[in-house]
Amino acid sequence: MTTVAAAVADLLAEAGARRFYTVPGESFLSLIDEVDRHPGLQLVSVRHESGAAFMADADARLTGVPAVAMASRGPGASNLAIGVHTAHQDSTPMIVLLGQVDSHLRGREAFQEVDLTAFYGPITKWAVTAERAEDVPGLVAEGWRIAMSGRPGPVAIAIPSDFVDAEFSGAVAPPVAEPAGTDTAAVEELAGRLLAARRPVAIAGEGARPARDRLVAAAERFGIGVCTSFRRQDAFPVDHPNFLGHLALATPDATVDAVAGADLLLVIGTRLDEVTTQRYGLPAPGCEVVPIGRYGHGGIDADPADVLAALARWDGPAREVDWTPVHSAVDDWSTLPAVDADGGVHPAAVIAALHRHLPVDGIVTNDAGNFAAFLHRYWRFPPTTTQLAPVNGAMGYAVPSAVAAAAAAPERTAVAVVGDGGVLMTGHEIETAVRIGVPVVVLVLQNGMYGTIAMHQARDLGRTSGVDIGDVDLVRWAEGLGAAAYGVTEAGELDDALHRAVTGGRPAVVAVRTDPDIITPTATLAGLLERVPV
Secondary structure: OEEHHHHHHHHHHHHOOOEEEEOOOHHHHHHHHHHHHOOOOEEEEOOOHHHHHHHHHHHHHHHOOOEEEEEEHHHHHHHHHHHHHHHHHHOOOEEEEEEEOOHHHOOOOOOOOOOHHHHHHHHOOEEEEOOOHHHHHHHHHHHHHHHHOOOOOEEEEEEEOOOOOOEEOOOOOOOOOOOOOOOHHHHHHHHHHHHHOOOEEEEEOHHHHHHHHHHHHHHHHHOOEEEEOOOOHHHOOOOOOOEEEEOOOOOOHHHHHHHHOOOEEEEEOOOOOOOOOOOOOOOOOOOEEEEEOOOOOOOEOOOHHHHHHHHHOOOOOOOOOOOHHHHHHHHHHOOOOOOOOOOOEOHHHHHHHHHHHOOOOOEEEEOOOOHHHHHHHHOOOOOOOEEEOOOOOOOOOHHHHHHHHHHHOOOOOEEEEEEHHHHHHHHHHHHHHHHHOOOOEEEEEEOOEOHHHHHHHHHHHOOOOOOEOOOOOHHHHHHHOOOEEEEEOOHHHHHHHHHHHHHOOOOEEEEEEEOOOEEEOOEEHHHHHHHOOO
């Protein structure tokens, strides 16, 4: 005889889960205890539930296996929701276990009670509340299957607190992944359509990243030009002549024109979100769209890796399409110019310095904020570098996700690139990194404001309000959390600080005072303010 908590821990360990991220709560005490004592599982206690969910998202995206995020009842579950929404829009498989009030108290507005099924329904693939203790392990197994099938995503199972200690005598088979298969006839047909297309283009997203080499081979065989979807810059090598750019918030005209001019568009392992489609302006009317990888209706419902492998080895003619003009334009657009700044370090210089010091197999996590425009434009992803970034633009993502990346892949260097707004939201997870012993590096571009909002206000209103961030001493703050810390006020200090942080073997923060006037790669805040009459 065992308990529900023990059965759930065993089931998830057998399925392949390795890390559980949580702020401990009284509604699932036995589950915390079982995970902590399980030889195949790691319990990571974090400082805020949003950090737990961001960590689970990054862990799963890096490993391809769902991680588990846990939270307790109403307040904890509410805090967790931001990262679950991130996983939903990122198409990240995640198991969310939520403590709920005792079963006999439900429906009476008990202490911290929320209808968690209703709350989590819109931001998950599946949300359910266990009605009987004996159902819990089966619901978790079903949740794993749903999270990993079709378009991946998070699932949420709410467990009344009196269920976790209940005896469980049943048997639940561990979830089995749906068998992957590729329709040979569909691949043959697609090969013919690619050869007949005048300008075939692919948009590669999260589902294409594990098959990057096969995508390169297929692109070369059929002359496919390849763009990467928003914040999926590691899905295709930037130095390849078929690379057409990154579809982001700022995108070169050549990239947009190439996608608009396609007569056949492969959408590989991604959804066509608002940013990737440039506010739903792409693809152009009349373009034939073929989704690959269970992210859209129609197309080929199979693992992108299998489809791309089949295209690469297809026993038929090959052809070339000259994408040199587009690739050259994109390459010029993303080439770092000579930069200088008056009131601090130029953000582009920070990105260039990181390029010099991050190992080629590093992991870059990036937060939301205007600093990210410099990262997206000037970072040239080596073939072995991984990018973890939220397509929903969630602030506070970078530090927790880098901590999880360092825990999941300790042999690689994980660097969070974040602004002072984002680091002050979730940077306390540096304490988590110190406590569990993962040498994450946090690179802060500190300009003293919410830059994105300041940009919009300046451009639309001619003034700013509510965007100032205090002059925080991030070096002393980071040292107080137990990390090494380096302050940078001049560009000449960047190399030494980053070298020490990357090679130091312990959690480290590099706080760079950047020029607040340099608001984007092409505009200054002062210039935007001058354009709008007050």
